[in-house]
Amino acid sequence: MYVEEVISRLKELYPNGYFHVNRDPFYLLISTVLSQRTRDDVTIPTTQKLFSVFPTVEEMAEADVDEIQELIRNVGFYRVKAQRIIDISRIILQDYGGIVPDTMNELLKLPGVGRKTANCVLGYGFEQDVIAVDTHVHRISNRMGLVDTSDPDETEKELEKVVPRDEWKNINGLMVLFGQNVCRPVGPKCDECIMDDICPKMI
DNA sequence: AAAACGGGGGC
DNA sequence: GCCCCAGTTTT
Numbered sequence: 001m002y003v004e005e006v007i008s009r010l011k012e013l014y015p016n017g018y019f020h021v022n023r024d025p026f027y028l029l030i031s032t033v034l035s036q037r038t039r040d041d042v043t044i045p046t047t048q049k050l051f052s053v054f055p056t057v058e059e060m061a062e063a064d065v066d067e068i069q070e071l072i073r074n075v076g077f078y079r080v081k082a083q084r085i086i087d088i089s090r091i092i093l094q095d096y097g098g099i100v101p102d103t104m105n106e107l108l109k110l111p112g113v114g115r116k117t118a119n120c121v122l123g124y125g126f127e128q129d130v131i132a133v134d135t136h137v138h139r140i141s142n143r144m145g146l147v148d149t150s151d152p153d154e155t156e157k158e159l160e161k162v163v164p165r166d167e168w169k170n171i172n173g174l175m176v177l178f179g180q181n182v183c184r185p186v187g188p189k190c191d192e193c194i195m196d197d198i199c200p201k202m203i
Numbered sequence: 204a205a206a207a208c209g210g211g212g213g214c
Numbered sequence: 215g216c217c218c219c220a221g222t223t224t225t
Contacts, residue, residue, distance in 0.1 A: 036221045042211060043220080076209045076219075084222095114222050134220045152221090176220060186218070 002198065003146055003162045009194050010174040018124070018173035025100035025125035026057055026092070030085055032120045033112050038076040040176075046072050050085075057098045061089035084112035102126045115153065123169040131159050132172040136179030143183065145200040 011017075022028065031047040050071050054060040068082040075081065088110045092100055100121065101107055107118035119132035131137070133156045141147045147158035163171060182189050190196065 032220070033222095034220095037208085037219060038210080038221095039212075039218095040220055074210065076211075077207095077221090078210075080208060080223090112222065116221060120220080132220085136220070172220085180220090 004164065005198060006144060006146070006195065007163070007167050007170070007174070010178055011170075013194060014174055014177045017170065018177075021124060023124055025102070025121055027051060028125045029088065029100055029107075029110075029113070029117070029121050030060070032117045033084060033088070034072060034075055034081060036077070036081075036112070036117065043075050046075050057089050057093050060085065061093045063089075081112070087111045088113070100125070102128070104130075115156070119156075120172065123172065127169065129165050129168045131156050131163065131168045133159070134172065134176065135185070136183075137172055137175045139185060140175045140179055140183050143188075143199070143201055144195065 022031070027047075030050070031043065034047055034050075035043040050068070053071060054063050054068075063086060065082055065086055068085055069078060072078045072082060072085075091110060092098060096106075102122065102125075104115075104118050104122065107113050107121060108115070116132055116134050119130040122128040123130045123132055133141075133152045137159075138152045138155050141155050141159060142149070146162060147155045149155055149158060159171065160168070179185070182193050183195075190199075190201065193199065
């Protein structure tokens with residue numbers, strides 16, 4: 001089947017997947033918020049720097065917003081993100097006893113958390129069967145004919161119909177790597193792509 | 204449905 | 215110097 005062949009080749013290309021990410025739900029939550037609309041090669045060092053100063057939910061919740069702003073000044077939307085990081089930390093501390101909630105419904109109540117961010121936390125942090133649809137997953141799924149829609153939420157639903165359930169949580173990491181290195185938003189490297197014999201764009 | 208938030212990196 | 219980027223909220 002086409003989709004299973006695509007996943008098989010992606011796994012062969014990126015056998016280590018996303019092993020480098022910290023799987024702690026709170027770390028994942030904050031790092032994912034920081035990475036919204038900002039390249040992860042920029043946000044990863046910034047996230048490490050932020051957590052070296054404020055390692056816990058408690059310390060993050062009591063941090064001064066100006067100090068957080070200064071620490072994350074190099075990432076996009078840093079002012080609003082700094083405020084959201086504090087607000088998220090305070091809510092998790094006060095309403096959830098310092099434990100990141102493990103349901104979509106509760107995660108969506110947090111400021112700056114939408115379906116994509118929530119699914120990253122649920123998938124990477126809590127090992128749940130979810131598909132986190134970001135711009136890479138959305139673009140590649142449409143380019144390769146796995147889905148056909150301009151709505152990322154529709155892409156998530158359509159992918160759930162065609163991707164085997166035990167691969168759901170792997171889709172995001174594989175397609176992000178593939179999307180950054182090969183099937184890029186602009187100027188995809190189709191001439192050196194391992195999908196060249198099955199991708200609809202190439203046939 | 205469209206605007207707004209935004210500094211960094213590739214070219 | 216110009217264009218785009220691991221989205222979400224507000225208008």
